[in-house]
Amino acid sequence: MSVYDQRPWLALYPPGQPADIEPEYANTVAMFKATVARNPDGDALRYFDGRITFAELDALSDAFAVALAEHGFAPGDRAALYLQNVPQFVIAQLGIWKAGGIAVSVNPMNRERELRELLNDCGATVLVCLQGLYRDVAGKVVGDTAVRTVITTSELEYQTRNDPRVLGGVEPVACEGTLDMAGLLERFSGRTPAPVELKPEDVAFLTYTSGTTGPPKGAMNTHRNVVFNARTYRDWVGLGPDDVILGVAPLFHITGLIGHIAAGLLTGAPLVLMYRLDPQVTIETVRAERATFTVGSITVFIALMNAPNADREALASLTKIYSGGAPIPPSTVKAFQSAFGHYIHNIYGLTETTSPSHAVPLGADAPVDPASGALSVGVPVYNTVVRVVDDDGRDLPPGEIGELVTSGPQVVAGYWNKPEETENALPGGALRTGDVGYMDSRGWFYLVDRKKDQINAGGYKIWPREVEDVLYEHPAVREAAVVGVPDPYRGETVKAYVSLRPGTSATAEELIAFAKERMAAYKYPRQVEILKELPKTVTGKLLRRELRERASGSS
The missing domain is CATH 3.40.50.980 (Rossmann fold)
Structure with missing residues (x-):
C-alpha cells in the first residue's frame, strides 16, 4: 500500500516534533499573540522603507x-x-x-x-x-x-x-x-x-478554487489548518525569528496566506512586501533586506534568473528557497543553482490542503523520475498520510500510477455551502486531490498528470469552461473549447479553439482582446485557433483530448 512511512526521513532530516497544535496556539490569534509577547519590538512587516x-x-x-x-x-x-x-x-x-x-x-x-x-x-x-x-x-x-x-x-x-x-x-x-x-x-x-x-475547527478564511465541473468553490481553511501548516513551514524549512521572509507569492493565494503571512505570525520573522512582483525590485529587496526564505511559483525564479541585475552576491542571503504550484523543470533548478549557488526545493499542496502536504526537506535534493524526467514533489510532511489509489479507490503499490488521496490536519473541512461537492471531494475527510502520480520505493512522490481538465499556468489554476463562457459572449463565436498547452515560461498556457457563426467573422487577435477585457490577466487565452468544426463525440460532446493532441502536434 502506498502509504508513506515517515520514520526513515525523520531520522535523516528531523523537522522537529510532530506538529500537534500547542494549547496556546489553538487559533491564529493566539498564535500571533504569543509572538507579540516574545518579540513586540521586532519587525512584523516591511514595505519598501516602511516598518511595522x-x-x-x-x-x-x-x-x-x-x-x-x-x-x-x-x-x-x-x-x-x-x-x-x-x-x-x-x-x-x-x-x-x-x-x-x-x-x-x-x-x-x-x-x-x-x-x-x-x-x-x-x-x-x-x-x-x-x-x-x-x-x-x-x-x-x-x-x-x-x-x-x-x-x-x-x-x-x-x-x-x-x-x-x-x-x-x-x-x-x-x-x-x-x-x-x-x-x-x-x-x-x-x-x-x-x-x-x-475554536480550532472554526473557519479562518475562505480560499476560492475552481474545479472543472462547476463554479468556484470556497475552501474552508480552519484555524487548526492554518496553525498546523504554519508550523510545517517553521519546522520543515527551519524558519525562525532570525529569518526574513520575502513575499513573492500573492497574499490572496494559499501559498502567500500560509508560507508568508502565517509563517511570519508564528515564527516572528519579518515579512517583506513589495506590492507586486518586479524582478529587479525583488533582487534589490533581497540584497537590502537580507531575505533568507521565500516560496513561490517557478516562474518567479525564472524571472529572477533573467533580470539584468541578477548576480550571486545579490541573492547570497536567500538560502531557503521553495517552489510549488506548477511543475518544476529539473533543468531550471540546475541553472538557478549554478547561477546563484542555491537549490530550489519542491513543495506540493492544494488550496484544500492549506498549502503543503508534501515537501522536499531542507538540505535534500529531490530525485528525478528517469522515465518522465519529472522532479519529485517531495515526501508527505509529518502527521500526513497520502495514499495512491485506482479508480475504484483501492490502494496501489509503489511505482503504480493512481490518484493521490491525502489525510492530515491540514486538509480542509469542506467547501462553503456546498455539501455535495464536499462529499465528492472529501469522502470520510480524506481529500481526493484529482492529481495523478505515484510513490517510489523510497517514499518520494511524483505527479504525472491531472484527472481534471484544469489548466495550471504559472501556479494559477484556470477552469476551461469559464474561459469558454466568456468567448461565447462574442457574437461571432459558435463553439468554443479551451485546453492547456505547453508553455516554456508558465508551464502551461491557455489555448482556445473556436468555430464561428455563419455569416460572421472574427480574427484570433480580436477574440484574444475580447477575452482579455473580461477576465483576470492569467485566464484569457494567449492562443486562439479558428476551425470550421470542433471535434465531438457522436453524442455531441467536445473532444478535448483531440484538441490537446492537435495543439501538441502544432507546438
Whole structure:
C-alpha cells in the first residue's frame, strides 16, 4: 500500500516534533499573540522603507476589529480582502479574526463578473479593497451583493519610497460612499475588541478554487489548518525569528496566506512586501533586506534568473528557497543553482490542503523520475498520510500510477455551502486531490498528470469552461473549447479553439482582446485557433483530448 512511512526521513532530516497544535496556539490569534509577547519590538512587516513592529501590528489590527464591530460586523460574518501585497492585507486579516469573522481572499486581478460571483457565494458583508480597484471594478459590483460596508485604502500608505517601477502611476482616489481604512484605524486607535472564542475547527478564511465541473468553490481553511501548516513551514524549512521572509507569492493565494503571512505570525520573522512582483525590485529587496526564505511559483525564479541585475552576491542571503504550484523543470533548478549557488526545493499542496502536504526537506535534493524526467514533489510532511489509489479507490503499490488521496490536519473541512461537492471531494475527510502520480520505493512522490481538465499556468489554476463562457459572449463565436498547452515560461498556457457563426467573422487577435477585457490577466487565452468544426463525440460532446493532441502536434 502506498502509504508513506515517515520514520526513515525523520531520522535523516528531523523537522522537529510532530506538529500537534500547542494549547496556546489553538487559533491564529493566539498564535500571533504569543509572538507579540516574545518579540513586540521586532519587525512584523516591511514595505519598501516602511516598518511595522509586532506590537504595532497588534494595535492596528485591534483598531480594525473594533471598527468592524462598530459597523455591525459580527462573529461568523465574512469580510473580503481585494488587495495586492500591502500591509493592509495583514492588518485587516488579523482584525477580521479578532472580530470573530472569516477572511475571504480575492484575487486582485478578478474583474466584475468574477468578483460579483465570489461575493455572492460567500455572502460577505464587508469588502476591503484598494482605491483603484474600487474605482475600476468593485464600485460597479457591490450594489448587487450583500456587502454593507466598503473600506478602501491606498498602496501608497505605510511607505514613502513610491518606487515608480511598481507604484508608478498610482494616485490617491476619492471613493465616495466608502470608509477610509487609515481614518478608521486612527479613529479607533488604542481600543481593544471584545473577546471572542475562536475554536480550532472554526473557519479562518475562505480560499476560492475552481474545479472543472462547476463554479468556484470556497475552501474552508480552519484555524487548526492554518496553525498546523504554519508550523510545517517553521519546522520543515527551519524558519525562525532570525529569518526574513520575502513575499513573492500573492497574499490572496494559499501559498502567500500560509508560507508568508502565517509563517511570519508564528515564527516572528519579518515579512517583506513589495506590492507586486518586479524582478529587479525583488533582487534589490533581497540584497537590502537580507531575505533568507521565500516560496513561490517557478516562474518567479525564472524571472529572477533573467533580470539584468541578477548576480550571486545579490541573492547570497536567500538560502531557503521553495517552489510549488506548477511543475518544476529539473533543468531550471540546475541553472538557478549554478547561477546563484542555491537549490530550489519542491513543495506540493492544494488550496484544500492549506498549502503543503508534501515537501522536499531542507538540505535534500529531490530525485528525478528517469522515465518522465519529472522532479519529485517531495515526501508527505509529518502527521500526513497520502495514499495512491485506482479508480475504484483501492490502494496501489509503489511505482503504480493512481490518484493521490491525502489525510492530515491540514486538509480542509469542506467547501462553503456546498455539501455535495464536499462529499465528492472529501469522502470520510480524506481529500481526493484529482492529481495523478505515484510513490517510489523510497517514499518520494511524483505527479504525472491531472484527472481534471484544469489548466495550471504559472501556479494559477484556470477552469476551461469559464474561459469558454466568456468567448461565447462574442457574437461571432459558435463553439468554443479551451485546453492547456505547453508553455516554456508558465508551464502551461491557455489555448482556445473556436468555430464561428455563419455569416460572421472574427480574427484570433480580436477574440484574444475580447477575452482579455473580461477576465483576470492569467485566464484569457494567449492562443486562439479558428476551425470550421470542433471535434465531438457522436453524442455531441467536445473532444478535448483531440484538441490537446492537435495543439501538441502544432507546438
